[in-house]
Structure formats: structure tokens, C-alpha cells
Amino acid sequence: MAKTKTKFVCDECGYETAKWMGRCPxxxxxxxxxxxxxxxxxxxxxxxxRQLKKAKRLMEVDSKDSDRIVTSMNEFNRVLGGGxxxxxxxxxTAKPGAGKSTLLLEVSGDLSNKGYKVLYASGEESESQIxxxxxxxxxxxMDNIWLLSDTSMDNVLxxxxxxxxDIVIMDSIQTFSLEEHNSKPGSPVQTMECANxxxxxxxxxxxxxxxIMIGHMTKNNEMAGLRTLEHxxxxxxxxxxxxxxxxxxxxxxxxxxxxTGELGIFSMEEDGMVxxxxxxxxFMTRREEDEVIAGSAISVIKEGSRSIIVEIESLVSASFTPxxxxxxxxxxxxxLNTLISILEQRGGSSLYDxxxxxxxxxxxxxxxxxxxxxxxxxxxxxxxxxGIPSNTVFIGDVGLTGELKKVPSIExxxxxxxxxxxxxxxxxxxxLKDNMKFKNIKVIRLKTLREVINHIFFKNx
Numbered sequence: 001m002a003k004t005k006t007k008f009v010c011d012e013c014g015y016e017t018a019k020w021m022g023r024c025p026x027x028x029x030x031x032x033x034x035x036x037x038x039x040x041x042x043x044x045x046x047x048x049x050r051q052l053k054k055a056k057r058l059m060e061v062d063s064k065d066s067d068r069i070v071t072s073m074n075e076f077n078r079v080l081g082g083g084x085x086x087x088x089x090x091x092x093t094a095k096p097g098a099g100k101s102t103l104l105l106e107v108s109g110d111l112s113n114k115g116y117k118v119l120y121a122s123g124e125e126s127e128s129q130i131x132x133x134x135x136x137x138x139x140x141x142m143d144n145i146w147l148l149s150d151t152s153m154d155n156v157l158x159x160x161x162x163x164x165x166d167i168v169i170m171d172s173i174q175t176f177s178l179e180e181h182n183s184k185p186g187s188p189v190q191t192m193e194c195a196n197x198x199x200x201x202x203x204x205x206x207x208x209x210x211x212i213m214i215g216h217m218t219k220n221n222e223m224a225g226l227r228t229l230e231h232x233x234x235x236x237x238x239x240x241x242x243x244x245x246x247x248x249x250x251x252x253x254x255x256x257x258x259x260t261g262e263l264g265i266f267s268m269e270e271d272g273m274v275x276x277x278x279x280x281x282x283f284m285t286r287r288e289e290d291e292v293i294a295g296s297a298i299s300v301i302k303e304g305s306r307s308i309i310v311e312i313e314s315l316v317s318a319s320f321t322p323x324x325x326x327x328x329x330x331x332x333x334x335x336l337n338t339l340i341s342i343l344e345q346r347g348g349s350s351l352y353d354x355x356x357x358x359x360x361x362x363x364x365x366x367x368x369x370x371x372x373x374x375x376x377x378x379x380x381x382x383x384x385x386x387g388i389p390s391n392t393v394f395i396g397d398v399g400l401t402g403e404l405k406k407v408p409s410i411e412x413x414x415x416x417x418x419x420x421x422x423x424x425x426x427x428x429x430x431x432l433k434d435n436m437k438f439k440n441i442k443v444i445r446l447k448t449l450r451e452v453i454n455h456i457f458f459k460n461x
Contacts, residue, residue, distance in 0.1 A: 008033040014188030014226045034183050069167065069210060071110045075265055075275040076103075078304070079250050080235065081258015084167070087208030088257065089199050089232070091173070093215040093223040094239035099248055100214050101125070103239065103266070103273045104169050105133060107212075109141035111167055117144050119165035123151040123175030123185070137272035151185055153178045153194045160201060165209065170198065172214035174224060186216075191225050195232055230254060241268065247363055248273065262304030280309035280420055283362040292387025298422070299374035299394050300413040301366070307409070307416035309393075311361040312371065314378040316354050325355040331366040331375070339398070343376050346402025347449050349383055369397040370407040373426065373452065380453055388456060391423040396431070402449045404428035414438060426452055 008020050011034055013027040023030050068083030077083045084090070094100045101122075108118045122130060127149045134142060146163045148156065153176040160168060170176065176194045177185040184190065195213070202211045213233070216224040223230065230236050234256045241248035250264035265276040276282050284298060295314045300307050312330075319325065328336040336358060343349050356379060360366065366375075374394040381388050395413055397405035406428045407413075414425055418441040429445045446452050 006035050009036055009183075009189050011183050011187040011189065014192070014228075034189070036181070036189070069111065069116065071107055072114075073107065073110060073275050074277065075250065076107060078306075079237065079252050079255075079258075079262050079264040081255060081262075084210045084212075085234070085257050086166075086210055087202050087204075088210055088234040089195075089202045090210070090212045090235040090237060091215045091223070091229070091233045092212065092237045092239060093217045094241075095217055095221070095243075097243045098239050098241050099266075099268050099273055100239055101130075101171055102133065102137065102268075103248075103250075104171065104212060104214065105130070106137055106272050108145050108167070108169060109134070109138035112144040113141045115144065116167055117146070117163065117165040118167045118169065119146045119148065119159060119163050120169045120171070121148040121150070121156045121159070121176075122171040123149075124171055125149065136270075151175050151177060153197060157197060157201065160209070164207070168198070168201070168209055168211045170211065170213045172216055173198075173229075174216045188226050192228060192232075195229055199232060242363075245363055249364075259304055263306070263308075279306075280416065283360065283364055284309055284311040285361055287390045291390055293390075294385045294387045295378055295382035296390075297374040297378035297381065297388055297394055298390075298392065298417075299371040300417055301364075301368050301371060302409050302413065307413045308364075309417060309420055310364055310366070310371065312366075312374050312378045313359050313361065314375070314382040315357040316351070316379060316382040317357075319353050319355045324351070324353060325357070327356070328358040330358060330360040330364065336375075338400075339372055339376055340379070342398055342400060342402060342449070343379060346398075347376065347380065347453055349380060351379075351383075354383075368407070369405070370395055370413070372396070372398045373404065373449070376449060377452065377456065380457070384457060386457055389424070391421075392456075393417045393422050393425040394452070395425060396428045398449050404446060404448060404452070406431040411436065414441065414443065417441065426455075 008017050010024040011032045012029045013024060015024055015026040020033050024032055067086050069086060070083035071077055092100055108120055112118055127147055130147060148159050173195055174186040174191055177190045178193050181189055181193055198211045202209050218224050235252060236254040238251050238253055239248060246267045248266040248268050252260045252262060265279045266273040267276055297312050298309060299312060300309055326333060326336055340351055340356060344351055358375060373396040376398060377388060377394050395407060397407055399405050410427060410431045417425060418438055422441060424442045424444065426444050426446060429447045
């Protein structure tokens with residue numbers, strides 16, 4: 001008779017050891033180790049089965065990139081690379097109250113309306129709670145949605161066999177547990193084993209299904225659980241947004257079937273998540289052509305395949321403390337301090353006794369260097385209390401020397417502002433080829449920050 005193999009796994013962090021320990025050396029928690037039996041026979045038999053599968057020549061493998069479930073929500077499709085791949089596993093995480101369940105219930109209703117079967121399994125909410133939300137946001141799109149409110153992963157797997165859905169939604173993966181494991185729901189062991197079971201269901205060659213899981217988020221704004229969970233799934237989505245604001249931004253941190261730079265932009269309203277199809281209009285204030293407001297400047301950011309116009313607002317005020325405030329709600333404080341130093345040294349503005357506050361219309365985060373020129377120009381506008389013409393855009397980085405630097409995808413950015421009706425754009429002198437022309441917008445190429453300031457506030461009256 002073969003000897004039973006066992007191992008001990010920490011419930012808190014997933015650390016494994018051959019012997020029981022009172023304190024985990026990784027997370028320093030006490031009495032968290034649970035004994036797990038390793039079925040050596042099954043491991044050997046499964047290894048033998050794997051050996052029967054032969055390698056294929058790459059050119060003989062069928063490609064299923066086009067085999068996607070496309071929703072009516074273009075912003076959701078964009079983030080996934082064109083739709084939901086039929087045998088994929090997706091995990092969505094966000095802060096409590098951001099709208100994870102609302103978004104996926106809307107996706108369920110949309111796919112139900114297209115004839116797909118959806119199983120919505122929730123370990124957090126009761127059936128009546130989910131039905132009340134569905135009555136508010138789905139209305140008559142419930143024909144092909146099956147609902148299960150249970151924390152048993154075994155019951156979820158049974159329901160999948162009975163209902164035979166095309167899409168399975170699990171809310172959330174940390175609330176489910178398998179009976180064969182003694183650890184509590186949410187522990188690394190249960191979370192990983194439940195996720196593995198979900199992956200096996202999704203990757204079944206005879207009946208592939210798309211599975212979308214919701215994952216909890218920690219206080220550090222990271223997905224709860226082991227990093228192995230992120231490696232296991234095909235796509236990791238983050239839904240960003242504060243409960244007090246309407247804006248919600250869906251971003252892929254990992255995507256095996258598309259690019260990770262895309263953004264899905266939504267507005268959280270009473271009827272649910274509403275996609276923002278034209279974000280350039282959403283992120284700027286509409287003004288008359290001759291109307292100017294001090295402290296405002298326009299730029300263009302590139303998010304994935306899409307160019308988005310963004311309005312940057314600055315407020316410069318006198319400081320009555322030894323250390324003036326530097327507040328950037330939309331960018332890193334180090335980036336703001338660097339740009340202020342460049343403006344002081346290369347732009348001839350003194351800010352040592354001034355508070356500087358920066359924000360964007362709509363609360364969009366600024367991570368690209370293409371907005372640096374616009375940030376500086378908005379600060380200069382606020383200092384001088386003179387507005388910049390509302391039909392003017394700034395696209396470019398600014399070096400420590402005060403020279404303007406070119407940014408990537410400049411042509412597509414200019415095409416977007418031309419489409420939106422802007423008449424003038426300032427860029428670095430070497431940004432465009434000499435033979436590149438635009439019909440309805442004037443491109444002004446300058447070399448330094450000082451030239452831009454002079455051109456806006458002294459020559460361009």
C-alpha cells in the first residue's frame with residue numbers, strides 16, 4: 001500500500017511546506033497552516049495521460065481569434081480586444097461600490113438579448129437583491145439568464161452542467177469553496193482551486209464557455225489573493241472610479257487576446273453603466289470660439305488605439321505658509337514639481353511663494369508626457385490671469401532644458417482635434433515631416449517653451 005503524501009499550506013498567503021509550522025515565515029501569521037492530502041496516484045496517471053498528447057506543428061494549429069462573443073457595449077468590446085473569446089477566463093476587480101456587479105449584469109442582459117445563455121452565480125448577494133437590480137437596469141432582457149445564489153463551487157459546477165450556459169459569471173471568486181478542501185472561503189487554497197475548476201470548464205474542447213469572475217481588491221488597490229491567480233486567467237480588468245463621481249474607467253492590466261493600453265469609459269447613472277462613445281466631448285468644457293478662461297489648456301492623450309482630448313485646469317494663488325501647496329489630482333506630485341521647476345527656470349515665471357493646483361475635467365488621470373506642455377501653459381495662463389483661445393491645443397513634452405520634445409502618434413492626435421473643430425495646435429519643431437499637411441487646422445512648430453509662451457501671450461493678441 002502506497003504511503004499517503006501530505007503538505008501544509010498557509011491559509012493567508014498560500015506558502016507551502018512539507019511540515020507543519022506554528023508561524024508562517026512569509027506572512028508571519030500564527031496557526032494558519034492546513035494539511036492537504038496529495039493523491040500521488042492521480043498525479044502519476046494524469047502525467048501518463050499528458051504524455052499521450054503529441055506536439056503539433058505551429059502552422060497546423062487552428063486559430064480562433066475571430067471566435068468571439070461581441071456585445072452591444074462598444075467600450076466593453078474595445079477593452080477585451082473586440083469581444084469575449086468563447087473559451088476565455090476573465091477576472092474583474094475594483095473597489096467596493098465601483099459598479100463591478102452592475103457592469104456584468106448589464107453584459108449578461110445584453111448577451112441574453114442576443115440569444116446567449118448566461119449563468120449568474122453569486123456568493124455575495126441573494127437572489128432577490130440581484131433581481132431588484134436587474135429590474136432597474138435590464139428591464140426585459142432576462143429571458144436567457146439563470147441565477148444561482150450559493151457559495152458552493154460544487155453547486156456552481158453542477159448548475160453549469162444542467163443549464164449548459166455560454167457565459168458564466170461568478171461574483172465573486174473569493175466567496176466560493178469546494179467541499180474537498182477544508183480551508184475557509186477566500187483563502188488562497190480555496191480561491192485557487194475554485195479558479196482552476198473554472199478554467200477547466202472554460203477550456204473544455206467539447207464545450208468551451210466564457211467565464212467572467214469578480215475579484216476582491218485590497219486596501220492597496222491590488223487584486224486580492226495570490227499573484228498566481230492573475231497568471232491563471234486570460235484577462236485581468238480593473239474598474240476605476242470613486243463612488244462620489246460618475247466616471248468609471250475600465251482598463252486591462254493583462255490581456256492574452258488584445259492590447260493592454262485600451263480604455264473603456266463609462267458613466268455610472270441610475271439606470272446602470274452608460275458607455276461614453278465620444279470621450280473627447282466628455283473631457284472638455286464646451287465654450288464659444290471667442291470665449292477665453294484663465295488657467296485652462298487643451299491637450300490630447302493616446303489611450304490604446306484611441307486619441308482623447310483632455311482639458312487641463314490650473315489654479316495659482318498666493319501662499320501664506322513657508323511651503324506652498326503643490327496639488328495634482330490627475331498626475332503624480334513628482335511630475336508636477338518637475339514641470340513647475342522647468343517653468344521657473346526656463347519659462348521665467350516665479351512660483352516660490354505660490355500654491356499650484358492641477359486637475360482635469362472629468363477626473364481623467366494624466367500619465368503621458370504629451371500633456372506636459374499643456375500643463376505648463378495652463379499654469380502660465382493662471383499666473384498671468386489671461387485666457388488661452390479655446391480653439392488652441394498643445395501637444396508635446398518639455399525637457400529640462402526648456403526645449404519641446406516630440407511625442408508618438410502625433411498625426412492621429414492632430415486628426416482627432418481637427419475632427420473636433422480646433423483651429424490651432426502647438427507642437428515641437430521636429431514632430432512632423434515637412435510634407436505633412438492638414439486641411440482645417442494650423443500647426444505651429446516651435447523649439448522652446450519660451451517661444452510658446454511669447455507666441456500665446458505676446459504675439460498672438
